[in-house]
Amino acid sequence: MNFYSLYGSNQEYSLNILELNSTKFLFLRHFPQDKLLYYLPQCEFGEEEEETIDELKKKVKIDEETRLFISNQSVNISKNNNLMEIEQQEDNQKSPFYTKIKDKHYIKGAMKFDLTFLNNIDQNSIDFILITSIDDIFLLPFLFQQNKLKAKVYATVPVAQIGQHVLQEYYKLVQNRNRNIDLSSSENKNGQYFQNSQNSYFQESEFLDLFETQYDLEINQWADIFSYEDIQNALSKITTMNFGQKLQLEGVDTIIEPVSSGYSIGSCVWILEYHSNRLAVFNNACKHNIRHTLNLDQSSKLKDSLDFLFVTPFLNTSKELTALTKQFNTSYLSEAYLIKFFQLAQQLLQQKQNLIIPIRDGGIILDLLDILEKKLASFIRHFYIICESALPYIHFGNSNVEFLNEILQKKIFCENPENPFSAYDQFVQKNQNISILPDFIAFQQLSKSQPLQSLIINRTPSIFFVVDSSLRLGNTMQLLKLINESIPNQEEFSSSILLVDPYMQSPHVVAPILGLFRNQIFYTPLDNRMHVQEFCEYVKQINPKNLIYPRKYQDIQIFLEQQREQSGQRILTSVYGNDEAISLNLYQHEQGALTINKNELKNIKFSKFERIPFLPQIGQIKGILNSETGQISTRISISNQMEFDDKLNEETKQIIILRYKNLIQRNQGYINLQNFIIQEMNQLGYQQTSTQTNSEGLKIYLKNQTTNDIAYVEHDKEKTSVFCSNKDNTLSILNFIKQKINIVELK
Template sequence: MKFISLSGNACKPCNAIKFKSTLVMLDCALDTTTSMAFLPLPLVHSNHLSSLPNWTPKDVKDPQLENEFKECCGRVFIDSAPEFCIPETSTINLKHVDVILISNYQSMLALPYITERTEFKGIVYATEPTLQIATQYMEEIVKYIERTPKSKQASLWKKNYKHIPLVVNVDTAHNSKPILWQQMYSTKEFNNSLAKVKVIGFSEQIDIFGSLHAQPMSAGYCIGSCNWTISSNHEKIVYLSNSSTLTTHPKPMDHIPLRNADVLILNNLSQTPHVNPDSMLGEFCINIGKALQIGGNVLIPCYSSGVIYDLFECLALHLEQSGHLSVPMYFVSPVAEHSLAYSNILAEWLTSNKQSRVYIPEEPFPHAALVRGGRLKHFKSISLDSFNTEFKTPCIVFTGHPSLRFGDVVHLIELWGNSSNNLIVFTEPDFPYMEALAPYQPLQMRVVYCPIDTSLNFSQANKLLRDLRPKNLIIPQCYTTPPPFLKHRTDLVIDCEATIFSYKRNNVIKLPLKRSFERIDIDSDLASNLLPVQVRPGVSIATVTGSLLAKDNKFKLQVLSKSQIHELSSESPTHTLPPVHYTWGSIDLQLFMSLLSKAGIYDAVIDQNSNGCVVHIRSHETVVEMEENSTTIICDSNSIRLLLRDMISECLKRV
């Protein structure tokens, strides 16, 4: 088995495994952190962004580079449409990839780059919620970027990126070279890509060309998220990604089928393993309450699905208890309406508590009631007349994108950034918040960082691994040492009794998992003629002769046809018909001597030795050496040799 790493970012995975002549890709996440190196895309003309001075690298004398960079408070940004770090497309030939298995909607955003811009011809599998929510994610980010097009495209900087002090460190292990970065795909590309996805349910088994079987198991991280088991008849591989043992809104994690794997691939652990999501949720509500008390507005950069549903629920309750019931909450996104509506028709993918509400009948999530009551209002954009009509302050606005490089959040930061009464709260751990705010400085509005990541932390992962007991474990190299900002926390590493293999981007790992056995189905007519013989208590054997049919990596033993028997019975030197019986066991010496006497041989003498015995037949100058595992006849006469061979055969058991 081979493991191929196509992404170095442990939280934006894309890997492949090659086993039994099958190439399987595991996730195809898009690393959007590279967008931090670019200047934000404002909805309307921005005085601040347009007034930023140009910047030219001192060590590079190219006047054309001067128009590609802007400087803000000592930080350098690329003045162009954002580009993203896609999975490696050169490490493997993507036209040989048989299937892509998707674990959750966040790990699917790079799919159009693979299905529409390469020779990929395989099949993509994902759960229904994963497909639908990924569609919303892709639609949102594409619309954000397409509605604020850049008149120019910077590209010369990619030849000299090492001399440019960008916000993003492009030399880190998880980033590919900027020459491989690409701009966002089009609406047509992502629609064509998602049309190729086949929907699958939890525990549903799919056949991969007869070689392997794959099953998705609930991961408990987000709606529709799953872990995958990939198995043959004798080997088992587990892919464990973005899982959670916490009680939130998704269906709980199903870990029992993940036990005793030959190989377990682990990634996507919590990006903030040192903080507790519950305590962060409490701080989130408290800080918002304080801002509202002084008449400030609250801005929450967020994704359009996932944790946002829990934020709505907890914040609405907190506002009610703290006397801020009249403060409106706005959810602004091109897919806001779809996100709110779709989440309430996914009862079978939620916890049993939320499932039970459907039968009352009530919506699984309380945000439906908040919308009906007017406390939560949703809009496609802040530029709409309907938003301006409903808008009042102080208020709370949930909008995207969390990178702060595109979306309605760009305009709202400029609108509210000059007042210290206003507050921006970061809950998504994907982007370092100080770097996200860098192009907006100087900024007066207060900043609070409350990262809420419900993925497994290192302690939970190590506990789970002790229960799962894999033989071999594959993890990103960053999981073998503490995080750079917490070097003293030696507990923030993966510690497992299994044999551990670590990887970086573009690594290929050969694993000690080899094909030892194959399963063969026996034709019913052939099976009915088998005559098992007991060789010891509880163990019986039988000989079988048939024709082996191999088709679609499945094997079947069938009855020999008459033409096959005729061919094998011919005198062709390359074909022989197997014997009807096989002998086994120890030679019965008493029976052998009796058979010699019946054949008129009376001068046989037995000599015992440490290896067995030797029978001397002087009249025919013949010696028969009998050892534990072999019998040798030494004789000049072919007729006597054949006679003795048949006698020895009669003295053995047959099967």
């Protein structure tokens, strides 16, 4: 078994490959966008009047924490008054291809992407791609764009379904930006007009030489944005799975299973079973109490059952953990970031500031809706979300509660049921002060009875979430310009920018626009990544036999050594560095009576009489009634295609009789019915031995450790059934399970 960590030229980004007996599994990570900061933010500014340094100082202000952070990056800060000094610099050598601001060159033209790190992969050798979150899915269209990749792709249902909206949104933003680039109005060094052509633009030698020699950028190898067809092609390669679902991969002796990682909706840890070895790959993770997504799995699937736990370089290593968690009285750093963000937002809103919050996609809204409605609604005039993927996130979460935390799940089963993300309903129905818009063009079309500038003034202070966390796609800049023009008072700041994307915390994000607008800038990351110390505590709980992690996480080794001294807990460790491969020996487990011989299976005849179908009956559930259409939904489903709607009048909205659903309620949460039956059979001495899949469904074989009785649990589109080779055992299993849940026996 081999594990590879491939960095290439970008030392902040890695791809990881797990190899099991020549079968290679590729794990992607978030799409690196740091090279976008070499582009000039796009906005039509017009001619600026020459201003003095004192006048420019009034236009931009940063908080003390940001001032200290930027000063470490060698940006000129005035320590006396905590204001950034703007130095006017002239660029004598004008070019249609780039501009120079404060000793740094910025590309003017159409946006391309540095994908040279993908050259590290022999794409023909990849057999499977296991997607762990929506962040990972950005690379898929690029990978399949060249038709070299033949790998099969697996992801959870939310990642695939919401990912489609996120990819389409990003494609439109980049295309709109590129269409608005007009180099034809600039003159080249010969005084001739430059033809606006992406291909010609990225072949201009002077431009390429400058960025290659001065910034070590191989721009001539950068790629165009993927097409809409590339998106559809990539998504068509994905096989979707649900948490806890096991799948035998075709052609290889490996079973895969996703379990919740707690990072974002649908994000997962992949468990692989190979030759009786259990492996898990952590490519993202988050433990929390209040965030929207289902928490990091801590069940027996991971605890005391893993032979190998692989960790990719995703962990947060911030030194703020102790200070922030203590300050905000929370156990987890990701939640401390949330509380800090809301306190800052409340403070700025009380100062009548418009808040502009650039985001990567609509996923962050799921964490913020409830608290915005409960804690900030009284401070704002309006709440704008300029983000096409926001509504798909909200609608999916409302319809698929099994991917949400237990608090949100309970909201649909209380005495007065409501959607998990009912804060959106509250904004719409009660306050009517929320607008969710696909792009800035839709925002410009909001006001028909009065000028848009007047609307902004009348609705100050407002909060604007806008998809454009790099500030290079145009939405954020256009919004800043509009607010700046709408509130012309030179003595006041017209807005505050809150940079929340954890991957966009560099001062280079805002460097080209400093001095253009009257605003304050705050770095307040909403970072969901598990902190390295939180991860250490988690490892202590699940107790894997082997832990494989990046060499740079020295805190892990220190923690494990302390654990060994204090409790005797011994976890074997291996470390790897950049562009390194590590080889490990798999365990040779004794399987004994728990294996099922194929010939043995052929001799068993399962009688139809012994087939026991199960139909979960959850009882009297109040659904959510749509008063306009008369439809009522149970909100219990494993995907939005499995939603049961029934036409009811308003007087008959109390009770719904469920058709088959693959979820049952247990311990105030929800569990897959098939997995529940298997867990109960484990208590009767049955252990899982293998899994088979086909177009009809899934079949899981089990064997009794004491009696050697063989059984299997089968799940298809209509029902879950139990088959046993012994009739008495079948009845015993049925009676045992009936004590735990309400069962309807089908005749």
